[in-house]
Amino acid sequence: xxxxxIHSVFNIFAAVVLFPFxxxxxxxxxxxxxxxxxxxxxxxxxTLVEDRFLLSPAYALDKIKEKCDEMALLAKTNxxxxxxxxxxxxxxxxxxxxxxxxxxxxxxxxxxxYLVQISALxxxxxxxxxxxxxxHAIGNFERIGDYGVNILKTKRKMHKEKIHFTExxxxxxxxxxxxxxxxxxxxxxxxxxxxxxxxxxxxxxEQVINNxxxxxxxxxxxxxxxxxxxxxxxxxxxxxxxxxxxxADHCS
Numbered sequence: 001x002x003x004x005x006i007h008s009v010f011n012i013f014a015a016v017v018l019f020p021f022x023x024x025x026x027x028x029x030x031x032x033x034x035x036x037x038x039x040x041x042x043x044x045x046x047t048l049v050e051d052r053f054l055l056s057p058a059y060a061l062d063k064i065k066e067k068c069d070e071m072a073l074l075a076k077t078n079x080x081x082x083x084x085x086x087x088x089x090x091x092x093x094x095x096x097x098x099x100x101x102x103x104x105x106x107x108x109x110x111x112x113x114y115l116v117q118i119s120a121l122x123x124x125x126x127x128x129x130x131x132x133x134x135x136h137a138i139g140n141f142e143r144i145g146d147y148g149v150n151i152l153k154t155k156r157k158m159h160k161e162k163i164h165f166t167e168x169x170x171x172x173x174x175x176x177x178x179x180x181x182x183x184x185x186x187x188x189x190x191x192x193x194x195x196x197x198x199x200x201x202x203x204x205x206e207q208v209i210n211n212x213x214x215x216x217x218x219x220x221x222x223x224x225x226x227x228x229x230x231x232x233x234x235x236x237x238x239x240x241x242x243x244x245x246x247x248a249d250h251c252s
Contacts, residue, residue, distance in 0.1 A: 176216060179208055217241060
């Protein structure tokens with residue numbers, strides 16, 4: 001019995017003495033017993049936006065905007081690499097473009113699903129407009145990435161089958177590619193920075209690209225009729241300028 005009493009007194013004494021240091025002990029235990037870093041990493045890699053953000057629709061939309069910005073940069077990177085790809089084939093860039101496209105697809109699937117969840121919440125007019133804007137942007141960025149892959153596939157085929165355009169055809173593609181590079185640069189920067197003035201440059205650039213497509217198509221058709229290019233060569237050329245035009249369409 002005396003042993004039990006002494007044990008109880010010791011426990012009470014320890015509790016009283018150590019109580020002020022409870023917080024410090026708790027922090028120490030968190031440092032000693034850590035979560036599995038591999039599990040955390042897997043969660044970060046597979047979840048773009050967390051469900052807990054849904055407690056505040058406005059904050060959840062802020063997080064969506066951050067991910068939309070990342071999509072914009074990914075799409076811009078892919079188009080830039082695809083345009084450079086037209087000049088020189090690179091297996092490393094081939095793999096990088098394909099990997100980025102898979103990531104863009106993941107972004108679209110997860111973010112669109114998340115937007116559906118947000119749309120079921122009580123949203124004000126401003127948040128409803130933001131939701132619509134982001135949904136539109138997500139779809140456009142994913143489609144821009146798709147057309148970058150189309151250019152990649154065309155160049156890959158040309159590389160494997162040793163198909164080459166004429167010097168005039170390459171010069172024309174270079175001119176149109178510069179216009180595409182400008183419109184993708186302007187549109188992504190306008191979206192990320194909410195730059196209205198920069199956004200106003202998009203429609204005129206799109207019209208320039210539409211006009212270039214018509215002119216280049218006519219010129220290459222003449223080269224085909226004159227026997228300077230084969231039908232297969234011509235179809236590949238048309239595939240590229242069609243992708244250029246569609247990229248511009250989604251930028252606007």
